[in-house]
Amino acid sequence: LHYGTLLGSRACVHMAAAAWGSGFLNAVLHTANTFSIPLCQGNALDQFFCEIPQILKLSCSGSDYLREAGLLILSSFLSFGCFVFIVLSYVEIFRAVLRIPSEQGRHKAFSTCLPHLAVVSLFVTTALFAHLKPPSISSPSLDLVVAVLYSVVPPSVNPLIYSMRNQELKKALRTLIQWTLHHQQ
Known part of the structure; x- marks a missing residue:
């Protein structure tokens, strides 16, 4: 595998920036939405960390679910894009390996x-x-x-x-x- 030839520093920087940028955007949107949810059933979760579905169970408003559903759809697209990128990368890697x-x-x-x-x-x-x-x-x-x-x-x-x-x-x-x-x- 010729990483140096095929994957230069510019490509590495672009991929890292895309991964970090999309992860940061996803985290900021979910965090901002989570902090804007009014809680009316206390603030104790049956988890050891705050997962969004668990926090939504404590919410007072039904519109919070719609807002979070929109963010989950955005997250799904980001995750699916990452998944497709990983699959395509492995297809190319396996093709290259099989030519050895x-x-x-x-x-x-x-x-x-x-x-x-x-x-x-x-x-x-x-x-x-x-x-x-x-x-x-x-x-x-x-x-x-x-x-x-x-x-x-x-x-x-x-x-x-x-x-x-x-x-x-x-x-x-x-x-x-x-x-x-x-x-x-």
């Missing part, structure tokens, strides 16, 4: 990008489940578990997934699994 003539070169390239794909997939699937699950299966305890899944688990396993290329770590993990299985019997 040696099997060892292809293996090395895949072992570099597959951990990133695993982390992104873990985050996207848990976040989608958290925000798209039907209200009929929603409960405070399930909402809390799902929030932990998408906000804590991906960053926690991120170092483990990325370090799986390290042979010493693989050996230590194999030893730990064998020791655990041996002592459970």
Whole structure:
């Protein structure tokens, strides 16, 4: 993969600016909207951090839902744009990797990008489940578990997934699994 040739510093700056700018715009709009919501059912949430759907449950006004729905639609477009960009990037990466003539070169390239794909997939699937699950299966305890899944688990396993290329770590993990299985019997 010829990162230096294909992805110059100008392209990196543009991509970083787009990611930071869209993230900042999204955060500012949601934060401003959240602080403008009148709360009439107290200010205690059954969560360990303030998620917008939980805050809306404390709202006095029905119009807050409409305003937030508009922001969620905007957020969905931003998220979908990021998702499409990631998918297209991986299609191009896989096309480039498959053109590598040696099997060892292809293996090395895949072992570099597959951990990133695993982390992104873990985050996207848990976040989608958290925000798209039907209200009929929603409960405070399930909402809390799902929030932990998408906000804590991906960053926690991120170092483990990325370090799986390290042979010493693989050996230590194999030893730990064998020791655990041996002592459970």
